[in-house]
Amino acid sequence: MASNFATAMKALTMEFEKTTAHHVVLSFGSTGKHYAQIKNGAPFDVFMAADIERPRLLETQGLAQTDSRMTYARGKLILWTSKSGIDDIKNTLLMGKDFRHLAVANPKLSPYGLAAQQVMIKLDVWPRLQPKLVRGENIAQTFQFVHSGNAGLGFVAYSQVINPVRSLQGSFWVPPESLYSPIDQQAVLLTDKQAGKDLMAFLEGSLARQIIQDYGYDVP
Amino acid sequence: MILSEQDLTALWVTIKLASVSTLVLLIIGTPIAWWLSRSQWRFKFIIEAIIALPLILPPTVLGFYLLISLGPNGPIGGLVNLLGGAPLAFTFTGLVIGSVFYSMPFVVQPLQNAFTSIGSRPLEVAATLRASPLDRFFTIVVPMAKPGFITASVLGFAHTLGEFGVVLMIGGNIPGSTQVASIAIYDHVEALEYGQAHWLAGSLLLLSFLLLVVVYGANRRYTVAQP
Numbered sequence: 001m002a003s004n005f006a007t008a009m010k011a012l013t014m015e016f017e018k019t020t021a022h023h024v025v026l027s028f029g030s031t032g033k034h035y036a037q038i039k040n041g042a043p044f045d046v047f048m049a050a051d052i053e054r055p056r057l058l059e060t061q062g063l064a065q066t067d068s069r070m071t072y073a074r075g076k077l078i079l080w081t082s083k084s085g086i087d088d089i090k091n092t093l094l095m096g097k098d099f100r101h102l103a104v105a106n107p108k109l110s111p112y113g114l115a116a117q118q119v120m121i122k123l124d125v126w127p128r129l130q131p132k133l134v135r136g137e138n139i140a141q142t143f144q145f146v147h148s149g150n151a152g153l154g155f156v157a158y159s160q161v162i163n164p165v166r167s168l169q170g171s172f173w174v175p176p177e178s179l180y181s182p183i184d185q186q187a188v189l190l191t192d193k194q195a196g197k198d199l200m201a202f203l204e205g206s207l208a209r210q211i212i213q214d215y216g217y218d219v220p
Numbered sequence: 221m222i223l224s225e226q227d228l229t230a231l232w233v234t235i236k237l238a239s240v241s242t243l244v245l246l247i248i249g250t251p252i253a254w255w256l257s258r259s260q261w262r263f264k265f266i267i268e269a270i271i272a273l274p275l276i277l278p279p280t281v282l283g284f285y286l287l288i289s290l291g292p293n294g295p296i297g298g299l300v301n302l303l304g305g306a307p308l309a310f311t312f313t314g315l316v317i318g319s320v321f322y323s324m325p326f327v328v329q330p331l332q333n334a335f336t337s338i339g340s341r342p343l344e345v346a347a348t349l350r351a352s353p354l355d356r357f358f359t360i361v362v363p364m365a366k367p368g369f370i371t372a373s374v375l376g377f378a379h380t381l382g383e384f385g386v387v388l389m390i391g392g393n394i395p396g397s398t399q400v401a402s403i404a405i406y407d408h409v410e411a412l413e414y415g416q417a418h419w420l421a422g423s424l425l426l427l428s429f430l431l432l433v434v435v436y437g438a439n440r441r442y443t444v445a446q447p
Contacts, residue, residue: 030410134393
Protein backbone atom coordinates (compact mmCIF):
# COMPACT_ATOMS: atom_id res chain seq x y z
CA MET A 1 0.00 0.00 0.00
CA ALA A 2 0.99 3.59 -0.60
CA SER A 3 3.32 4.89 2.09
CA ASN A 4 1.57 8.29 2.25
CA PHE A 5 -1.47 6.48 3.68
CA ALA A 6 0.50 4.63 6.37
CA THR A 7 -0.67 6.58 9.42
CA ALA A 8 -4.30 6.53 8.40
CA MET A 9 -4.16 2.85 7.50
CA LYS A 10 -2.80 1.87 10.89
CA ALA A 11 -5.84 3.49 12.50
CA LEU A 12 -8.14 1.86 9.96
CA THR A 13 -6.68 -1.61 10.49
CA MET A 14 -7.16 -1.30 14.24
CA GLU A 15 -10.87 -0.66 13.72
CA PHE A 16 -11.13 -3.36 11.06
CA GLU A 17 -9.53 -5.99 13.28
CA LYS A 18 -11.83 -5.00 16.14
CA THR A 19 -14.94 -5.68 14.07
CA THR A 20 -13.80 -8.79 12.19
CA ALA A 21 -11.74 -11.89 12.89
CA HIS A 22 -9.26 -10.97 10.19
CA HIS A 23 -5.68 -10.00 10.80
CA VAL A 24 -4.13 -7.47 8.42
CA VAL A 25 -0.46 -7.43 7.50
CA LEU A 26 0.58 -4.14 5.91
CA SER A 27 3.42 -3.62 3.47
CA PHE A 28 4.23 0.03 2.87
CA GLY A 29 6.10 1.21 -0.15
CA SER A 30 5.93 3.18 -3.32
CA THR A 31 3.16 2.36 -5.74
CA GLY A 32 5.61 1.79 -8.60
CA LYS A 33 7.61 -0.74 -6.61
CA HIS A 34 4.56 -2.61 -5.42
CA TYR A 35 3.20 -2.67 -8.94
CA ALA A 36 6.41 -4.30 -10.15
CA GLN A 37 6.32 -6.76 -7.24
CA ILE A 38 2.70 -7.73 -7.89
CA LYS A 39 3.47 -8.27 -11.56
CA ASN A 40 6.20 -10.63 -10.41
CA GLY A 41 3.98 -12.62 -8.13
CA ALA A 42 4.06 -10.86 -4.77
CA PRO A 43 1.57 -12.52 -2.40
CA PHE A 44 -0.70 -9.55 -1.67
CA ASP A 45 -4.48 -9.70 -1.45
CA VAL A 46 -5.29 -6.00 -1.68
CA PHE A 47 -3.31 -3.24 -3.37
CA MET A 48 -3.89 0.29 -2.10
CA ALA A 49 -2.16 2.52 -4.61
CA ALA A 50 -1.36 6.22 -4.54
CA ASP A 51 -2.92 6.66 -7.96
CA ILE A 52 -5.50 5.24 -10.34
CA GLU A 53 -3.10 4.27 -13.08
CA ARG A 54 -1.39 1.26 -11.50
CA PRO A 55 -4.57 -0.48 -10.25
CA ARG A 56 -6.06 0.02 -13.71
CA LEU A 57 -2.98 -1.47 -15.38
CA LEU A 58 -3.17 -4.51 -13.10
CA GLU A 59 -6.84 -4.92 -13.93
CA THR A 60 -6.31 -4.79 -17.70
CA GLN A 61 -3.47 -7.30 -17.36
CA GLY A 62 -5.77 -9.68 -15.53
CA LEU A 63 -3.71 -9.49 -12.34
CA ALA A 64 -6.54 -7.95 -10.30
CA GLN A 65 -10.19 -8.89 -9.79
CA THR A 66 -12.37 -7.29 -12.45
CA ASP A 67 -14.49 -4.33 -11.34
CA SER A 68 -13.01 -4.30 -7.85
CA ARG A 69 -11.30 -0.90 -8.15
CA MET A 70 -12.42 1.67 -5.61
CA THR A 71 -11.24 5.19 -4.81
CA TYR A 72 -10.60 5.08 -1.07
CA ALA A 73 -9.12 8.56 -0.59
CA ARG A 74 -8.41 11.81 -2.35
CA GLY A 75 -5.13 13.37 -1.32
CA LYS A 76 -4.69 17.07 -0.66
CA LEU A 77 -1.56 19.03 -1.36
CA ILE A 78 0.01 21.45 1.11
CA LEU A 79 2.91 23.87 0.86
CA TRP A 80 4.70 23.59 4.17
CA THR A 81 7.72 24.94 6.01
CA SER A 82 8.92 23.73 9.39
CA LYS A 83 9.56 27.35 10.40
CA SER A 84 6.61 28.83 12.23
CA GLY A 85 5.33 32.38 12.06
CA ILE A 86 5.59 32.92 8.32
CA ASP A 87 2.40 34.77 7.40
CA ASP A 88 2.27 34.35 3.68
CA ILE A 89 4.15 31.29 2.59
CA LYS A 90 2.43 31.36 -0.81
CA ASN A 91 4.01 34.73 -1.38
CA THR A 92 7.40 33.35 -0.32
CA LEU A 93 7.00 30.74 -3.04
CA LEU A 94 5.92 33.27 -5.65
CA MET A 95 8.81 35.61 -4.81
CA GLY A 96 11.27 32.72 -4.84
CA LYS A 97 13.19 34.41 -2.04
CA ASP A 98 14.13 33.46 1.55
CA PHE A 99 14.57 29.79 0.79
CA ARG A 100 17.38 27.83 -0.76
CA HIS A 101 15.61 24.60 -1.59
CA LEU A 102 12.04 23.72 -2.48
CA ALA A 103 11.25 20.05 -1.96
CA VAL A 104 8.79 18.26 -4.23
CA ALA A 105 8.18 14.59 -4.84
CA ASN A 106 9.47 13.45 -8.21
CA PRO A 107 6.58 14.36 -10.58
CA LYS A 108 7.41 11.36 -12.70
CA LEU A 109 6.82 8.98 -9.81
CA SER A 110 4.46 10.58 -7.35
CA PRO A 111 0.95 11.95 -7.89
CA TYR A 112 1.73 14.53 -5.21
CA GLY A 113 4.80 15.60 -7.14
CA LEU A 114 2.76 15.89 -10.30
CA ALA A 115 0.16 17.98 -8.47
CA ALA A 116 2.89 20.26 -7.09
CA GLN A 117 4.22 20.73 -10.61
CA GLN A 118 0.72 21.60 -11.85
CA VAL A 119 0.25 24.17 -9.09
CA MET A 120 3.56 25.85 -9.88
CA ILE A 121 2.79 25.87 -13.59
CA LYS A 122 -0.60 27.48 -12.89
CA LEU A 123 1.09 30.06 -10.65
CA ASP A 124 3.60 30.71 -13.42
CA VAL A 125 6.67 30.00 -11.29
CA TRP A 126 7.64 26.51 -12.49
CA PRO A 127 10.53 27.42 -14.82
CA ARG A 128 11.85 30.05 -12.42
CA LEU A 129 11.96 27.69 -9.43
CA GLN A 130 13.80 24.88 -11.24
CA PRO A 131 17.23 25.68 -9.76
CA LYS A 132 15.79 25.48 -6.25
CA LEU A 133 14.06 22.12 -6.68
CA VAL A 134 15.12 19.06 -4.76
CA ARG A 135 13.18 15.92 -5.50
CA GLY A 136 12.19 13.18 -3.10
CA GLU A 137 11.60 9.69 -4.43
CA ASN A 138 8.22 9.71 -2.77
CA ILE A 139 6.13 11.98 -0.62
CA ALA A 140 7.48 10.51 2.63
CA GLN A 141 11.03 11.42 1.69
CA THR A 142 9.97 14.86 0.51
CA PHE A 143 8.42 15.35 3.93
CA GLN A 144 11.73 14.40 5.61
CA PHE A 145 13.58 17.00 3.56
CA VAL A 146 11.31 19.76 4.86
CA HIS A 147 10.92 18.35 8.38
CA SER A 148 14.69 18.18 8.92
CA GLY A 149 14.98 21.79 7.76
CA ASN A 150 17.30 20.89 4.87
CA ALA A 151 14.71 22.22 2.45
CA GLY A 152 13.22 25.58 3.42
CA LEU A 153 9.82 24.64 2.09
CA GLY A 154 8.15 21.91 0.15
CA PHE A 155 4.96 20.52 -1.31
CA VAL A 156 3.91 17.56 0.80
CA ALA A 157 0.69 15.72 1.58
CA TYR A 158 -1.80 17.54 3.78
CA SER A 159 -2.23 14.27 5.71
CA GLN A 160 1.45 14.28 6.69
CA VAL A 161 1.23 17.68 8.37
CA ILE A 162 -2.26 17.68 9.80
CA ASN A 163 -3.46 14.48 11.42
CA PRO A 164 -4.54 13.22 14.85
CA VAL A 165 -1.26 11.56 15.82
CA ARG A 166 1.17 14.33 15.07
CA SER A 167 1.14 18.01 15.81
CA LEU A 168 3.74 19.78 13.77
CA GLN A 169 5.26 23.21 13.99
CA GLY A 170 5.43 25.36 10.94
CA SER A 171 3.49 27.41 8.47
CA PHE A 172 1.52 26.23 5.50
CA TRP A 173 -0.65 27.12 2.56
CA VAL A 174 -3.26 24.79 1.11
CA PRO A 175 -3.52 25.39 -2.64
CA PRO A 176 -7.11 25.35 -3.95
CA GLU A 177 -7.95 22.06 -5.61
CA SER A 178 -8.70 23.88 -8.85
CA LEU A 179 -4.93 24.27 -9.31
CA TYR A 180 -4.23 20.56 -9.73
CA SER A 181 -5.93 17.43 -10.96
CA PRO A 182 -7.36 15.26 -8.16
CA ILE A 183 -4.97 12.92 -6.37
CA ASP A 184 -7.30 9.96 -6.34
CA GLN A 185 -5.94 6.90 -4.61
CA GLN A 186 -7.45 3.59 -5.62
CA ALA A 187 -7.52 0.19 -4.03
CA VAL A 188 -7.96 -3.03 -5.95
CA LEU A 189 -8.55 -6.66 -5.02
CA LEU A 190 -5.80 -9.00 -6.18
CA THR A 191 -7.20 -12.33 -4.98
CA ASP A 192 -10.73 -13.49 -4.27
CA LYS A 193 -10.10 -14.22 -0.60
CA GLN A 194 -12.90 -13.24 1.74
CA ALA A 195 -10.56 -11.21 3.97
CA GLY A 196 -9.66 -8.95 1.07
CA LYS A 197 -13.32 -8.48 0.12
CA ASP A 198 -14.19 -7.64 3.72
CA LEU A 199 -11.43 -5.06 3.90
CA MET A 200 -12.61 -3.41 0.68
CA ALA A 201 -16.17 -3.31 2.02
CA PHE A 202 -14.91 -1.84 5.31
CA LEU A 203 -13.01 0.91 3.50
CA GLU A 204 -16.23 1.98 1.79
CA GLY A 205 -18.17 2.09 5.05
CA SER A 206 -19.01 5.28 6.93
CA LEU A 207 -16.70 4.57 9.88
CA ALA A 208 -13.70 4.15 7.59
CA ARG A 209 -14.63 7.23 5.59
CA GLN A 210 -14.75 9.28 8.78
CA ILE A 211 -11.29 8.05 9.85
CA ILE A 212 -9.87 8.76 6.40
CA GLN A 213 -11.18 12.32 6.60
CA ASP A 214 -9.79 12.76 10.11
CA TYR A 215 -6.38 11.85 8.76
CA GLY A 216 -6.36 14.67 6.24
CA TYR A 217 -7.89 13.16 3.11
CA ASP A 218 -11.07 13.84 1.23
CA VAL A 219 -13.37 10.98 0.38
CA PRO A 220 -14.99 11.28 -3.02
CA MET B 221 17.15 2.89 -27.45
CA ILE B 222 20.37 4.43 -26.18
CA LEU B 223 21.26 6.35 -23.05
CA SER B 224 19.51 9.69 -22.73
CA GLU B 225 21.46 12.84 -21.98
CA GLN B 226 20.24 12.79 -18.40
CA ASP B 227 21.37 9.18 -17.97
CA LEU B 228 24.82 10.02 -19.31
CA THR B 229 24.99 12.94 -16.89
CA ALA B 230 24.03 10.59 -14.06
CA LEU B 231 26.84 8.21 -15.04
CA TRP B 232 29.28 11.08 -15.13
CA VAL B 233 28.21 12.34 -11.69
CA THR B 234 28.63 8.78 -10.38
CA ILE B 235 32.17 8.46 -11.72
CA LYS B 236 33.07 11.93 -10.47
CA LEU B 237 31.68 11.17 -7.02
CA ALA B 238 33.54 7.86 -6.83
CA SER B 239 36.82 9.45 -7.98
CA VAL B 240 36.70 12.43 -5.63
CA SER B 241 35.61 10.27 -2.68
CA THR B 242 38.39 7.75 -3.31
CA LEU B 243 40.98 10.51 -3.45
CA VAL B 244 39.74 12.05 -0.22
CA LEU B 245 39.62 8.60 1.39
CA LEU B 246 43.22 7.83 0.43
CA ILE B 247 44.35 11.13 1.92
CA ILE B 248 42.40 10.65 5.15
CA GLY B 249 42.56 6.87 5.31
CA THR B 250 46.34 6.43 4.91
CA PRO B 251 47.35 8.13 8.19
CA ILE B 252 44.46 6.44 10.02
CA ALA B 253 45.45 3.02 8.69
CA TRP B 254 49.10 3.68 9.49
CA TRP B 255 48.28 4.68 13.03
CA LEU B 256 46.07 1.62 13.46
CA SER B 257 48.80 -0.67 12.18
CA ARG B 258 51.44 0.77 14.52
CA SER B 259 49.60 1.93 17.62
CA GLN B 260 49.92 -0.07 20.84
CA TRP B 261 47.03 1.83 22.46
CA ARG B 262 44.88 -0.63 24.40
CA PHE B 263 41.60 0.94 23.25
CA LYS B 264 42.54 0.91 19.58
CA PHE B 265 39.81 -1.66 18.93
CA ILE B 266 37.17 1.00 19.61
CA ILE B 267 38.44 3.12 16.70
CA GLU B 268 38.59 -0.01 14.53
CA ALA B 269 34.99 -0.80 15.42
CA ILE B 270 33.84 2.73 14.56
CA ILE B 271 35.55 2.60 11.18
CA ALA B 272 34.01 -0.80 10.42
CA LEU B 273 30.48 0.37 11.31
CA PRO B 274 29.39 1.17 7.72
CA LEU B 275 30.01 -2.49 6.85
CA ILE B 276 27.12 -3.45 9.07
CA LEU B 277 24.80 -0.47 9.15
CA PRO B 278 22.30 -0.07 6.35
CA PRO B 279 23.18 3.04 4.30
CA THR B 280 19.79 4.46 5.21
CA VAL B 281 20.95 4.74 8.84
CA LEU B 282 23.97 6.76 7.79
CA GLY B 283 21.85 8.77 5.36
CA PHE B 284 19.28 9.48 8.05
CA TYR B 285 21.91 10.71 10.53
CA LEU B 286 23.54 12.81 7.82
CA LEU B 287 20.20 14.34 6.84
CA ILE B 288 19.58 15.31 10.46
CA SER B 289 23.10 16.53 11.19
CA LEU B 290 23.48 18.49 7.96
CA GLY B 291 20.19 20.31 8.63
CA PRO B 292 20.19 23.81 10.12
CA ASN B 293 19.48 22.37 13.59
CA GLY B 294 22.07 19.59 13.32
CA PRO B 295 25.69 19.75 14.53
CA ILE B 296 27.38 19.84 11.09
CA GLY B 297 24.76 22.15 9.56
CA GLY B 298 24.95 24.44 12.58
CA LEU B 299 28.75 24.61 12.41
CA VAL B 300 28.75 25.30 8.67
CA ASN B 301 26.15 27.99 9.23
CA LEU B 302 28.25 29.54 12.02
CA LEU B 303 31.28 29.65 9.71
CA GLY B 304 29.16 31.33 7.06
CA GLY B 305 29.22 28.39 4.64
CA ALA B 306 26.39 27.23 2.42
CA PRO B 307 24.31 24.24 3.63
CA LEU B 308 25.68 20.88 2.48
CA ALA B 309 22.53 18.84 1.96
CA PHE B 310 21.55 18.46 -1.70
CA THR B 311 25.06 19.37 -2.89
CA PHE B 312 27.84 17.36 -4.48
CA THR B 313 30.10 18.21 -1.53
CA GLY B 314 27.47 16.79 0.81
CA LEU B 315 27.50 13.55 -1.17
CA VAL B 316 31.29 13.37 -1.00
CA ILE B 317 31.12 13.71 2.80
CA GLY B 318 28.50 10.96 2.95
CA SER B 319 30.54 8.69 0.67
CA VAL B 320 33.70 9.20 2.70
CA PHE B 321 31.95 7.89 5.83
CA TYR B 322 30.22 5.17 3.85
CA SER B 323 33.30 3.79 2.10
CA MET B 324 35.84 4.38 4.90
CA PRO B 325 36.31 0.72 5.96
CA PHE B 326 36.84 -0.35 2.36
CA VAL B 327 39.91 1.88 2.16
CA VAL B 328 41.26 1.76 5.71
CA GLN B 329 41.13 -2.01 6.22
CA PRO B 330 43.19 -3.09 3.15
CA LEU B 331 45.73 -0.35 3.93
CA GLN B 332 45.96 -1.37 7.56
CA ASN B 333 46.50 -5.01 6.57
CA ALA B 334 49.17 -4.03 4.06
CA PHE B 335 50.98 -1.82 6.58
CA THR B 336 50.82 -4.50 9.27
CA SER B 337 52.24 -7.17 6.95
CA ILE B 338 55.30 -5.03 6.22
CA GLY B 339 56.34 -5.38 9.83
CA SER B 340 58.79 -3.11 11.61
CA ARG B 341 62.01 -4.73 10.39
CA PRO B 342 62.46 -2.86 7.03
CA LEU B 343 61.74 0.42 8.78
CA GLU B 344 64.26 -0.25 11.53
CA VAL B 345 66.89 -1.06 8.93
CA ALA B 346 66.13 2.17 7.09
CA ALA B 347 66.27 4.09 10.35
CA THR B 348 69.80 2.82 10.99
CA LEU B 349 70.67 4.24 7.57
CA ARG B 350 69.36 7.60 8.85
CA ALA B 351 66.25 7.80 6.69
CA SER B 352 63.79 10.30 8.14
CA PRO B 353 60.33 9.01 9.15
CA LEU B 354 58.68 10.66 6.14
CA ASP B 355 61.40 9.36 3.86
CA ARG B 356 60.92 5.86 5.29
CA PHE B 357 57.19 6.04 4.68
CA PHE B 358 57.38 7.12 1.06
CA THR B 359 60.37 5.08 -0.07
CA ILE B 360 59.66 1.88 1.85
CA VAL B 361 56.08 1.65 3.07
CA VAL B 362 54.31 3.01 0.01
CA PRO B 363 56.07 0.77 -2.54
CA MET B 364 55.77 -2.28 -0.30
CA ALA B 365 52.11 -1.59 0.38
CA LYS B 366 51.30 -0.97 -3.28
CA PRO B 367 48.88 -3.90 -3.61
CA GLY B 368 47.12 -2.62 -0.49
CA PHE B 369 46.80 0.84 -2.03
CA ILE B 370 45.41 -0.65 -5.24
CA THR B 371 42.90 -2.80 -3.40
CA ALA B 372 41.90 0.14 -1.20
CA SER B 373 41.39 2.44 -4.19
CA VAL B 374 39.35 -0.08 -6.13
CA LEU B 375 37.14 -1.07 -3.22
CA GLY B 376 36.62 2.57 -2.25
CA PHE B 377 35.79 3.52 -5.82
CA ALA B 378 33.57 0.52 -6.47
CA HIS B 379 31.71 0.84 -3.21
CA THR B 380 30.95 4.50 -3.90
CA LEU B 381 29.88 3.59 -7.43
CA GLY B 382 27.22 1.37 -5.94
CA GLU B 383 26.11 3.88 -3.33
CA PHE B 384 22.38 4.35 -3.11
CA GLY B 385 20.87 4.76 0.33
CA VAL B 386 22.98 7.69 1.45
CA VAL B 387 22.50 9.57 -1.81
CA LEU B 388 18.79 8.85 -1.68
CA MET B 389 18.55 10.45 1.75
CA ILE B 390 20.72 13.56 1.28
CA GLY B 391 20.97 13.99 -2.49
CA GLY B 392 17.69 15.54 -3.57
CA ASN B 393 18.00 14.01 -7.03
CA ILE B 394 19.32 17.10 -8.84
CA PRO B 395 20.45 16.27 -12.41
CA GLY B 396 24.10 17.11 -13.01
CA SER B 397 24.89 17.55 -9.35
CA THR B 398 23.45 14.87 -7.08
CA GLN B 399 21.58 12.51 -9.39
CA VAL B 400 23.80 9.45 -9.59
CA ALA B 401 23.29 6.41 -11.82
CA SER B 402 21.85 4.17 -9.10
CA ILE B 403 19.17 6.78 -8.35
CA ALA B 404 18.41 7.28 -12.05
CA ILE B 405 17.99 3.51 -12.45
CA TYR B 406 15.66 3.42 -9.46
CA ASP B 407 13.60 6.25 -10.98
CA HIS B 408 13.33 4.45 -14.32
CA VAL B 409 12.16 1.26 -12.63
CA GLU B 410 9.63 3.15 -10.51
CA ALA B 411 8.31 4.95 -13.59
CA LEU B 412 8.02 1.63 -15.44
CA GLU B 413 10.65 2.76 -17.97
CA TYR B 414 12.23 -0.67 -17.96
CA GLY B 415 14.02 -0.15 -21.30
CA GLN B 416 15.99 2.85 -20.06
CA ALA B 417 16.60 1.12 -16.74
CA HIS B 418 18.17 -1.79 -18.63
CA TRP B 419 20.51 0.43 -20.59
CA LEU B 420 21.74 2.36 -17.59
CA ALA B 421 21.97 -0.69 -15.35
CA GLY B 422 23.86 -2.56 -18.08
CA SER B 423 26.29 0.33 -18.49
CA LEU B 424 26.98 0.42 -14.77
CA LEU B 425 27.45 -3.35 -14.69
CA LEU B 426 29.89 -3.27 -17.59
CA LEU B 427 31.78 -0.33 -16.11
CA SER B 428 32.14 -2.03 -12.73
CA PHE B 429 33.20 -5.31 -14.32
CA LEU B 430 35.83 -3.67 -16.55
CA LEU B 431 37.18 -1.74 -13.60
CA LEU B 432 37.58 -4.88 -11.52
CA VAL B 433 39.09 -6.85 -14.41
CA VAL B 434 41.69 -4.16 -15.06
CA VAL B 435 42.62 -3.92 -11.42
CA TYR B 436 42.73 -7.63 -10.65
CA GLY B 437 44.68 -8.12 -13.88
CA ALA B 438 47.23 -5.54 -12.82
CA ASN B 439 47.24 -6.85 -9.27
CA ARG B 440 48.28 -10.33 -10.36
CA ARG B 441 51.84 -9.13 -10.46
CA TYR B 442 51.75 -8.41 -6.76
CA THR B 443 50.88 -10.60 -3.87
CA VAL B 444 47.19 -10.07 -3.52
CA ALA B 445 46.22 -8.29 -0.33
CA GLN B 446 42.99 -9.48 1.15
CA PRO B 447 40.47 -6.75 1.91
